[in-house]
Amino acid sequence: MNFTAIRAIYLFEMARTWRTLLQSIVSPVISTSLYFVVFGAAIGSRISEIQGVSYGTFIVPGLVMLSVLTQSISNASFGIYFPKFVGTIYEILSAPVSYLEIVIGYVGAAATKSILLGLIILGTAGLFVPLHIHHPFWMLAFLVLTAVTFSLLGFIIGIWADNFEKLQAIPLLVVTPLTFLGGSFYSVNMLPSGWRTITLFNPVVYLISGFRWSFYEIADVSLAVSVGLTLTFLAICLVTIWWIFKTGYRLKN
Amino acid sequence: MSPIISVTHLSKTYGSGFTALKDVSLDIRRGEIFALLGPNGAGKTTLISIICGIANLSAGKVTVGGHDINADYRAARSLIGLVPQELHTDSFETVWATVSFSRGLFGKPKNPAHIEKVLKDLSLWDKKDNRIIELSGGMKRRVMIAKALSHEPQILFLDEPTAGVDVELRKGMWEVIGKLRDAGVTVILTTHYIEEAEQMADRIGVINKGEIILIEEKATLMRQLGRKQLTLQLQERLAAVPAVLEPYRLTLDGDGMRLTYNYDTQGERTGITALLGDLGNAGIRFKDLSTTQNSLEDIFVSLVRRGA
Numbered sequence: 291m292n293f294t295a296i297r298a299i300y301l302f303e304m305a306r307t308w309r310t311l312l313q314s315i316v317s318p319v320i321s322t323s324l325y326f327v328v329f330g331a332a333i334g335s336r337i338s339e340i341q342g343v344s345y346g347t348f349i350v351p352g353l354v355m356l357s358v359l360t361q362s363i364s365n366a367s368f369g370i371y372f373p374k375f376v377g378t379i380y381e382i383l384s385a386p387v388s389y390l391e392i393v394i395g396y397v398g399a400a401a402t403k404s405i406l407l408g409l410i411i412l413g414t415a416g417l418f419v420p421l422h423i424h425h426p427f428w429m430l431a432f433l434v435l436t437a438v439t440f441s442l443l444g445f446i447i448g449i450w451a452d453n454f455e456k457l458q459a460i461p462l463l464v465v466t467p468l469t470f471l472g473g474s475f476y477s478v479n480m481l482p483s484g485w486r487t488i489t490l491f492n493p494v495v496y497l498i499s500g501f502r503w504s505f506y507e508i509a510d511v512s513l514a515v516s517v518g519l520t521l522t523f524l525a526i527c528l529v530t531i532w533w534i535f536k537t538g539y540r541l542k543n
Numbered sequence: 544m545s546p547i548i549s550v551t552h553l554s555k556t557y558g559s560g561f562t563a564l565k566d567v568s569l570d571i572r573r574g575e576i577f578a579l580l581g582p583n584g585a586g587k588t589t590l591i592s593i594i595c596g597i598a599n600l601s602a603g604k605v606t607v608g609g610h611d612i613n614a615d616y617r618a619a620r621s622l623i624g625l626v627p628q629e630l631h632t633d634s635f636e637t638v639w640a641t642v643s644f645s646r647g648l649f650g651k652p653k654n655p656a657h658i659e660k661v662l663k664d665l666s667l668w669d670k671k672d673n674r675i676i677e678l679s680g681g682m683k684r685r686v687m688i689a690k691a692l693s694h695e696p697q698i699l700f701l702d703e704p705t706a707g708v709d710v711e712l713r714k715g716m717w718e719v720i721g722k723l724r725d726a727g728v729t730v731i732l733t734t735h736y737i738e739e740a741e742q743m744a745d746r747i748g749v750i751n752k753g754e755i756i757l758i759e760e761k762a763t764l765m766r767q768l769g770r771k772q773l774t775l776q777l778q779e780r781l782a783a784v785p786a787v788l789e790p791y792r793l794t795l796d797g798d799g800m801r802l803t804y805n806y807d808t809q810g811e812r813t814g815i816t817a818l819l820g821d822l823g824n825a826g827i828r829f830k831d832l833s834t835t836q837n838s839l840e841d842i843f844v845s846l847v848r849r850g851a
Contacts, residue, residue: 292617292650294650295648298644298646299648305640376632376633377629377631381690383596384597384620385648386616386617386621387648388617
């Protein structure tokens with residue numbers, strides 16, 4: 291294992307975060323704070339408790355997940371797309387590094403940024419609503435698992451995209467709607483049974499449900515199902531990346 | 544001595560069906576400067592890309608330092624430094640950071656002394672803290688070379704190293720490349736500047752339409768294919784070449800004031816002495832004469848046209 295190369299890629303990507311601090315960290319924190327002001331304080335104060343939790347508190351895990359999901363995809367897709375766009379990818383491809391090392395470097399950096407962001411948003415949320423985390427280990431486990439899985443998805447999108455429009459298309463047209471409809475702002479149990487069944491096809495439901503359970507011990511689906519489906523999605527992403535590097539898809543041809 | 548790079552029956556066909564390389568075989572000797580010439584789209588960059596791991600090969604085998612580029616890619620790639628044709632740089636990084644990143648990427652531990660030496664050799668030391676976006680095109684080109692040299696490679700690929708740089712800087716690059724060769728680095732360069740190959744290369748390869756059409760020692764090539772021209776500036780205008788001089792196949796131009804004679808430097812006799820004697824007998828006097836030798840460019844153009 292070429293740890294020096296992994297470290298080089300990782301630190302290079304993290305350096306980009308510090309250079310673009312405003313965009314990377316501050317901007318998502320501001321927009322999430324606005325969510326709390328609008329949904330938590332303004333509208334939330336008129337909504338009754340959900341399963342014994344105030345609405346403002348209830349939406350915290352969903353909002354954290356919303357940011358982690360979108361930022362993981364955004365960080366990882368841009369991280370690998372940008373070298374392709376400016377041409378510096380030649381250096382990565384010609385270096386004595388394995389595909390696994392490349393993925394660890396890029397995805398590791400993207401996931402780190404998202405996790406940091408998630409924790410910052412969590413801290414920000416604590417300023418607006420009282421927070422109590424029942425299962426800190428599971429909370430961290432879901433955070434890391436989600437950040438890594440969606441960073442892998444972002445990495446795939448970054449390799450697949452051959453222009454900026456494609457780079458934005460899946461996050462904007464698929465992931466964001468799925469996240470909003472995945473129970474970020476409501477419990478799936480609040481939906482009519484028909485819509486509830488449809489919603490259960492949305493993978494984001496399982497992530498948010500599991501993450502919310504780690505906070506308040508309330509969940510739309512069982513913890514085992516949440517963990518199982520998240521791991522399945524992780525495995526699908528890993529297999530796709532393995533195939534990309536094996537064939538050189540959009541990289542070597 | 545075994546070649547440092549061995550390319551055997553290499554072919555490359557892209558997904559579109561375009562065949563960029565056809566059964567290319569080539570050995571690069573350790574420590575030489577090898578110039579690969581060819582017109583645009585001949586396959587030069589594809590060949591380099593495959594050897595360096597940027598593109599997949601369709602058929603054939605490539606070894607670098609005895610290591611297969613696929614089966615033993617780590618050992619093969621660690622020997623190579625690549626300076627691509629385009630100026631691909633991280634605009635917002637500093638020179639020091641980007642060169643250090645390249646060293647780390649190749650798995651080499653930090654060595655500030657080596658990075659400092661490379662930057663000083665390339666006259667970049669005073670720019671080490673500048674962001675790349677602030678540098679001129681020539682400096683960016685040198686940063687690319689510094690990145691390629693950061694991990695102390697034994698082989699350096701230079702794809703059009705002096706494209707778009709001014710004459711002074713180009714000569715500076717040649718000096719750098721010469722020093723690298725003196726330090727034992729094998730240099731493979733592609734170039735459009737025939738003068739560059741003529742000036743620096745030990746051996747020359749010509750590629751056209753994906754096929755290697757010639758590999759030869761530069762000196763041998765110049766000897767084998769080099770022809771000379773003798774040009775005579777006449778004292779008096781000549782209406783036509785006299786019949787007695789027809790065997791020499793002279794060309795009369797310059798409004799009848801210039802005679803040109805082509806001869807082979809490798810022939811047993813050049814025919815110059817006889818020509819000058821016959822000119823005197825025919826009463827043709829000249830006021831000046833000069834000889835010119837075909838340049839590598841002429842040879843290159845002739846080869847490519849022959850293959851077209």
